[in-house]
Amino acid sequence: MAALPRLDLSWSRVFAVFLKELVQMRRDRPTFAIMILMPVIQLILFGYAINTDPRHLPAVVEMREDGPMTRAFLASLHASTFVDIVAVAHTAEEGEAMLRSGQASYLISIPEGFERRLLRGERPQILIAADASDPVAATGALGAIERIARSAFVPEFTGPLAYLAQGPPPYEIVIHRLYNPAGVSAFNIVPALLGVILTMTMVMITSIALTRETERGTMENLLATPVRPIEVMIGKTTPYIGVGAIQVAIVLITSTALFRIPFTGSLPAFLIAVTLFILANLMLGYLISTLARTQMQAMQMTFFVFLPSILLSGFMFPFKAMPGWAQAIGECLPITHFLRIIREIVLKSAGFADIVGDLWPLTLITLALAALALVRFRRTLD
Amino acid sequence: MSDEIVIDVRGLTKSYGGRKVVDDFDLKVPRGAIYGFLGPNGSGKTTTIRMVCGLLKPESGAGEVLGFDVLRESLKIKERVGYMTQKFSLYEDLSIRENLDFIARLYGLDRRAERLDRALAELGLSERQEQLAGKLSGGWKQRLALAACMIHEPELLLLDEPTAGVDPKARRDFWDRIRQYASQGVTTLVSTHYMDEAVQCDAIAYIAYGKKLIDAPTAQIPGRIGLHAWRMAGHPLHPAELMLKDAPGVELVARFGAEIHACGKDAAALERAVRRVQDAQPQLSAAPIEAGFEEIFIYLMSGAMDNFQ
Numbered sequence: 001m002a003a004l005p006r007l008d009l010s011w012s013r014v015f016a017v018f019l020k021e022l023v024q025m026r027r028d029r030p031t032f033a034i035m036i037l038m039p040v041i042q043l044i045l046f047g048y049a050i051n052t053d054p055r056h057l058p059a060v061v062e063m064r065e066d067g068p069m070t071r072a073f074l075a076s077l078h079a080s081t082f083v084d085i086v087a088v089a090h091t092a093e094e095g096e097a098m099l100r101s102g103q104a105s106y107l108i109s110i111p112e113g114f115e116r117r118l119l120r121g122e123r124p125q126i127l128i129a130a131d132a133s134d135p136v137a138a139t140g141a142l143g144a145i146e147r148i149a150r151s152a153f154v155p156e157f158t159g160p161l162a163y164l165a166q167g168p169p170p171y172e173i174v175i176h177r178l179y180n181p182a183g184v185s186a187f188n189i190v191p192a193l194l195g196v197i198l199t200m201t202m203v204m205i206t207s208i209a210l211t212r213e214t215e216r217g218t219m220e221n222l223l224a225t226p227v228r229p230i231e232v233m234i235g236k237t238t239p240y241i242g243v244g245a246i247q248v249a250i251v252l253i254t255s256t257a258l259f260r261i262p263f264t265g266s267l268p269a270f271l272i273a274v275t276l277f278i279l280a281n282l283m284l285g286y287l288i289s290t291l292a293r294t295q296m297q298a299m300q301m302t303f304f305v306f307l308p309s310i311l312l313s314g315f316m317f318p319f320k321a322m323p324g325w326a327q328a329i330g331e332c333l334p335i336t337h338f339l340r341i342i343r344e345i346v347l348k349s350a351g352f353a354d355i356v357g358d359l360w361p362l363t364l365i366t367l368a369l370a371a372l373a374l375v376r377f378r379r380t381l382d
Numbered sequence: 383m384s385d386e387i388v389i390d391v392r393g394l395t396k397s398y399g400g401r402k403v404v405d406d407f408d409l410k411v412p413r414g415a416i417y418g419f420l421g422p423n424g425s426g427k428t429t430t431i432r433m434v435c436g437l438l439k440p441e442s443g444a445g446e447v448l449g450f451d452v453l454r455e456s457l458k459i460k461e462r463v464g465y466m467t468q469k470f471s472l473y474e475d476l477s478i479r480e481n482l483d484f485i486a487r488l489y490g491l492d493r494r495a496e497r498l499d500r501a502l503a504e505l506g507l508s509e510r511q512e513q514l515a516g517k518l519s520g521g522w523k524q525r526l527a528l529a530a531c532m533i534h535e536p537e538l539l540l541l542d543e544p545t546a547g548v549d550p551k552a553r554r555d556f557w558d559r560i561r562q563y564a565s566q567g568v569t570t571l572v573s574t575h576y577m578d579e580a581v582q583c584d585a586i587a588y589i590a591y592g593k594k595l596i597d598a599p600t601a602q603i604p605g606r607i608g609l610h611a612w613r614m615a616g617h618p619l620h621p622a623e624l625m626l627k628d629a630p631g632v633e634l635v636a637r638f639g640a641e642i643h644a645c646g647k648d649a650a651a652l653e654r655a656v657r658r659v660q661d662a663q664p665q666l667s668a669a670p671i672e673a674g675f676e677e678i679f680i681y682l683m684s685g686a687m688d689n690f691q
Contacts, residue, residue, distance in 0.1 A: 381437050
């Protein structure tokens with residue numbers, strides 16, 4: 001392995017570059033505005049387009065039993081905007097046929113003896129078969145039906161039945177995803193969008209860090225000073241950690257306010273992960289700027305990185321379903337690890353210990369990118 | 383000027399795409415000298431200056447600048463050299479003061495505010511310090527660039543065509559400043575296209591097609607070239623000028639107001655050519671004159687020295 005450049009850096013020179021970048025960023029209003037507005041626009045655009053809980057999906061209900069509680073449940077389903085009951089079937093075949101033909105997106109079936117077993121505490125199942133060929137439609141099901149069921153049954157659990165309101169629900173909702181078992185959860189996408197937004201803005205903005213100096217002719221002057229490559233790298237990238245932090249705040253606020261994403265995991269773990277992820281992207285962008293000769297090339301390389309970040313990271317398609325070679329590429333992308341981390345933290349209440357398995361690859365990627373960028377940095381105009 | 387040699391490079395060579403842009407270039411510049419670097423466009427001046435300050439790596443050759451190895455100690459050289467690029471290379475979206483402050487921080491200077499105030503005042507930029515560099519005219523940009531490359535009080539200034547596109551008044555001010563620095567012991571290597579600037583240099587190195595052809599104290603340059611000149615005056619001059627341009631033995635015809643100066647290195651051939659013109663245009667006067675700096679430099683800058691050995 002080639003010797004890494006010596007780290008004889010002066011923090012005052014780092015600070016000089018940092019300060020200069022900050023002033024230039026402030027003067028470049030349009031770019032700054034884009035960096036701030038982009039997360040909001042993307043989130044709203046993708047958040048709503050991909051992600052809003054699907055409403056008014058046709059459902060067929062298969063009622064094998066008729067009692068006060070099941071009737072209450074049916075009434076709640078009717079009242080909800082989540083599903084539209086298009087039919088009440090009396091045989092299994094009837095319901096399944098409607099699902100297959102696309103007349104209904106869900107088949108909700110309440111088995112025989114539901115109420116009796118409920119009262120005995122046997123946790124009877126409410127079966128939901130979802131047409132997951134539209135994965136988004138399918139994924140909305142679990143959360144929504146759960147809510148509907150709770151709102152239907154809880155008022156019934158009063159008086160002598162009050163014991164049923166204690167502990168976990170006395171029934172179980174079982175979802176069968178038909179036609180596409182690996183669905184994408186609705187809450188999966190909005191947190192993941194944070195990863196996409198950060199990748200896009202951080203890589204893009206740093207990818208022109210050096211090419212802009214070269215194209216404007218200021219590189220010649222910069223190289224004529226005693227500034228070291230590592231000082232340029234740190235000084236040029238750190239201002240964008242701040243920009244990244246603003247974007248993170250915007251995405252978090254928007255996603256909680258608009259999409260009611262629960263944030264249940266450890267905040268410190270999240271902050272460590274997101275900082276590391278921002279750094280990884282800044283280094284990736286900076287590496288591009290040491291490779292590209294012009295800003296145009298830098299943009300093209302950014303998109304070259306951006307596409308696999310969306311397609312091979314598990315953002316768009318289930319990671320485990322990809323062929324081995326695609327997974328190998330995905331493992332090298334910072335966003336793959338970040339997506340796993342953020343889904344763990346935001347959706348599964350994960351803490352620091354749960355995400356270590358993805359933190360160290362992220363650290364490794366960051367260091368490798370930084371080292372590569374330093375080796376690639378052209379100290380001369382050759 | 384002293385005996386101490388500040389730039390001592392030997393055999394510097396650099397090629398692009400198989401073409402030698404700088405070929406086996408030697409240069410010795412003593413401390414405190416103003417060394418002029420002349421040559422037609424594309425002759426390799428910028429490449430040479432960049433190799434001297436460590437911005438380009440020579441393919442072969444060696445040397446020391448301020449006692450430091452050109453190949454291995456370029457960081458030490460950069461700390462002590464002020465390099466002014468041919469094209470304005472400071473930040474157009476930073477103000478004058480921000481630009482200088484940035485450079486001062488990169489050189490790790492103490493008492494920055496004080497130094498900046500002094501540099502701004504010296505260059506007459508105090509009033510405009512908050513103005514964006516991109517909004518400045520050519521002359522002011524050049525002042526700013528000079529201030530930036532002087533802010534760390536370098537021992538050696540490398541100026542690459544610093545006055546290109548600058549008005550005569552600003553050029554005079556600029557040279558006054560360079561001479562003032564020289565008197566304080568600062569060495570200057572300056573490339574230029576202007577003969578009025580070239581004559582202000584203590585010594586001149588002339589380069590064409592990557593090869594150094596002349597390197598001598600300025601006063602000795604005319605003698606080195608051995609250029610002979612004739613003056614013709616009268617009316618009309620234009621036909622004579624055209625005849626002289628094509629005549630054998632005449633290497634340069636330059637118009638100076640109401641007279642033309644014909645120059646060449648072969649005295650006899652030059653005289654024959656002038657006489658022939660006079661035979662055809664007897665109303666013109668013709669007399670041999672001493673070839674002055676002006677003729678010499680027009681001759682040099684026109685690239686007529688290409689085949690000079």
